[in-house]
Amino acid sequence: MPKMTLSSIIPSFSQELEEFLSTKQSSFRVIHTVKSSTALQSTSGDLKVPASTVKSLSTPNSFVILDSSFNPPHNGHFSLVQKFYEYHMKTVGSSKPDLLMLLSINNADKSPPNPQELERRLSMIYLLARHTSKDLGIDVSIALTTQAKFVDKSISIFDSSESLSKLTYLLGFDTIIRFFEERYYKPKSLFEALDDFMGKNELFCLTRGDCELKHAKEFQQKIALQCSEKWNENIIMVEGDASVRNISSSFIRKNILDGNTAWEDLVIAEIKNYITDIGMYSQV
Numbered sequence: 470m471p472k473m474t475l476s477s478i479i480p481s482f483s484q485e486l487e488e489f490l491s492t493k494q495s496s497f498r499v500i501h502t503v504k505s506s507t508a509l510q511s512t513s514g515d516l517k518v519p520a521s522t523v524k525s526l527s528t529p530n531s532f533v534i535l536d537s538s539f540n541p542p543h544n545g546h547f548s549l550v551q552k553f554y555e556y557h558m559k560t561v562g563s564s565k566p567d568l569l570m571l572l573s574i575n576n577a578d579k580s581p582p583n584p585q586e587l588e589r590r591l592s593m594i595y596l597l598a599r600h601t602s603k604d605l606g607i608d609v610s611i612a613l614t615t616q617a618k619f620v621d622k623s624i625s626i627f628d629s630s631e632s633l634s635k636l637t638y639l640l641g642f643d644t645i646i647r648f649f650e651e652r653y654y655k656p657k658s659l660f661e662a663l664d665d666f667m668g669k670n671e672l673f674c675l676t677r678g679d680c681e682l683k684h685a686k687e688f689q690q691k692i693a694l695q696c697s698e699k700w701n702e703n704i705i706m707v708e709g710d711a712s713v714r715n716i717s718s719s720f721i722r723k724n725i726l727d728g729n730t731a732w733e734d735l736v737i738a739e740i741k742n743y744i745t746d747i748g749m750y751s752q753v
Contacts, residue, residue, distance in 0.1 A: 479743070482591040486584060489613050490574070497625035499569075501595065502610040503602040531635040532610075533673075536571040536622065538579070538718065539590050541744060542597040543736045545716040547604075549639045549675050552707055554605055556673070566637070567608045568601065569626075570594050575617040589749065596739040619648060620666045627669070637671040642685055645674045645704075649692055660696045667700045674706050677714040682706060725750040 485500040535550055554565055572590060575581050582590070591611065598609040616622040619638065627633050640648065647653075654662035676682040685706045693701045716735050724732035725744070733741050744750065 479592045479595060482588055482595075483584075486588055486591065486613070490584065496615045497612060497622070497629055498614075499610050499612045499629075500591075501598075502608060503595070503598045505602050505606050505608050530632050531566045531637070532626070532633065533566050533568045533637045533639060534571055534622075534626075535568060535639050536573070536619070538576065539570070539572060539594050539597075540582075540718045541590070541721060541736060541740060541749070542593050543716050543718060543721060543740075545641070545713045545735075546597065547601060547737065548710055548713040549641065550601055551605065552675055552709065553637070553639055553673050554607070556705070556707055565605070565607050567610065568598075569610045569612055570598055571612050571614060571622070573617060573622070574613060574615050589747070593740050593743060596743060597737065600737050600739065618653060619670075620654075620662065623666055623670055635669065635671065637673055640672055640674045642674055642676045642681055645672060645685075646688070648672070649688075659692075663700075664697065667697070667703055671703045671705065674704065675709040676706060677709055682708045722750045726752075 480501075482500060485498075489495070489498050489500070533550075533553060535546060537546060539546070550568060557565065572587070572594060574587070594611050598611055601607070602609045614622050614625055616625055623636060626636060649659065649663075651659055674685060676685045689701060689704050689706060692704075721732040721735055724730075736744070
């Protein structure tokens, strides 16, 4: 009997993706939720989607958002999530908010991927969501959006649920620098463009060491002076782990293309096997 590959048992998201791409009525949609109870009960080989999946944000009043191109998802993504929940439990101590892994069809700085590539990314996001749910004991939803900017994404997500009162975005320092670049919001000023967003959302930023953390704090103060001191209350800067400081999706893709196996330790085992099974990134 031939060995069953990981890619052959991951659920297909083609129908959800096709429906979302074809509709003009919605700019945001949850396509799947990994429940923590299901993830904990599953074995490592059982990757099939449960018969019942949650496809709304109707219950929780807050969500944590991991917004990325996930090309591919890597240990840096997982570390960012892990660090947030460590921080949350130390400072807030209440029950953990649910996590949303958000994939945008459009990007302010990149060309949009084709449907086949999007489905492959969703498969890898599913593997990371399942791993995260099991490891951290949280519910993890997977969602799509057509919005390219954080401000517009936030509006779409809040519009999807009347009970939502707060969103926390998980960002690397490079991303938060881009977030506050004025060129994305002209002709509006930063304050005009972002004041409403900063009043409803929280930014949790992971830096790459003491030096970058110091620079991040200085940058935070600069933004506060330029725009509003109140924004500081919703910007959290935390130092990241040294082991994931230099991980990037582009570095992984280049390693694979060059035939270098160093990338294999930078992603979870299921994603490594998925990439290897279908030969992703091995050709330009």
